[in-house]
Amino acid sequence: MKKIFLLLALLITIFSCKRFSNEDKKQDNTTRIVCIAKQYTEIAFALGAQKDIIAVDVSSTFPPEAKELPTVGYHRALSAEAILANKPTLIIEDNNIGPEHVVTQLKKLKIPMKEFGEYSKSIVGVDSLIHEMGSYFHKEKQADSLCNNLAKDMDKALAEAKKYKTKTKVLVIHYGQANNVYLVMTNKSVGAKMVEWAGGQLSIDDEKGMRHLSPELVAASDPDVILLTDFGYDKLGGSLDKIKELPGVGSTKAFKNKRIYRIEEHDLVYLGPRTGKNVLLIQNLIHKDEAK
Template sequence: MPRLIRLAAAAALACASPALADPHPDASRVLSLGGAVTEIVHALGQQDRLVGRDTTSSFPPEVLALPDVGYVRALSSEGVLSVQPDLILSEEGAGPPETIALLQEAGIPFETIPEGHDAEGLARKVEAVAEALGVPDAAGPVIEEIRADLARVEQANAGGGQKKRVLFILSLQGGRVMAGGEGSGADAIIRLAGAENAVSGFQGYKPMTDEAVTAAAPDVILMMQRGDAQADSDHNASLAELAAMPALAVTPAVRDGAVVTMDGLLLLGFGPRTGAAALELHDAIYGAGS
């Protein structure tokens, strides 16, 4: 069955229109907005064209030497224009809308790269970046590597057995659990890793009541770290801190000390490392070698 699913996905991708973005082969000053987009530019071998990045773009490490124009969803036109881009590649959701409108009015080519959490969506994302940069032929090897990584995850998931229930906690601000529900990136990576999202009934990321957290009864709690002290204080917590919260203290995850923390961009970026991220998460949930 998994092979049939892969073949169906490949067939659907082959039938899709390849023109996912307008080509800009002569663009030499490219600004990348979104960690996954920046990673894809590097994977395509086009990193020498980058002149700037957003705050979420932190991999590979060499991108940190590029000017940071701000958070992708809270951009200023001044910050973006300061790097004098002749092409902007952006993940979906960049903003605020008035800033994006000003940039487009300035005549700077602005290409929005489609979001995607599964094999087909990731392939479309890579193809869109390659198309925009005018190097469509470079997409193939990157997509094949992603598919090979996802195949390894699929093999790791083939062991069967009871799926563990994972609660992704985006933040604990104010003592309330902000969790990843259906349709979120957290939901997608949990499922890719062969586990089950412990929460359902809502879309995206929303706060949960204490009663709902306890009722979710997760086997594993998943959190992320971003490398920034302030951001990590909002998005990450120690086992002792989780155990101090009554709603979480009674869950199997906290009782068993089953708390997994991963790099935020690796976990939720959905770029070329997605398969590696899912495999790392699988091993953390079920134990390496299972």
């Protein structure tokens, strides 16, 4: 798992390196919030509570406006210097930041740190988180609206999923290919829950949310659909000819039936106010031309 974490940190940092030169356009803010949690960032923006957020971690990629803010680095590989350079009056984090010595240093400096209630990988948990953040930022009405829309979208997706006769077998390839070994999501991931809600199932079982997979095992899993996250898909230019060159992929039903689709990585790794819409998007992709 440590190797997967290091690979993720490296890829995210490389892909986001230009964000380190983002200008601080809120230098006059007296309240200066550094938000180090991608789901908190999205919810804050959705609530309209982003005015005092002056910096984020590199995993905060939605909405697009978040990527225009200065970044303090990857949330599990932070440096105190990068955070302090933004002169925060408050750090919002989700108890998933590191390394430990940096967290200890920040606490010794007595910079206020705010963590919201335990984040749950369920719609009920997201609903609670949105309401808690709405109350904290005095955006209660906006929180109610977000949760109502989330519930409507989820009800629609779950009702639609019941109409399909079989569950589509899906393989999610995260970041494309690295040294002939793929990084894929498993049945223990947040993405697996979303695919299930959409009426599908992931083709890879494991005890951890992500694992490395050889080309041979990719071929053996033989998914009906492959969802290729944006980094890998864009790197290949979305070309089926290029995708065919990926070892193990060309022999799958997904490739033969031209059922390989692009999906944004951030839409699959955490739950938030757009989860219902994202499940509907997944549903549309994995059930194209399927009989109900």
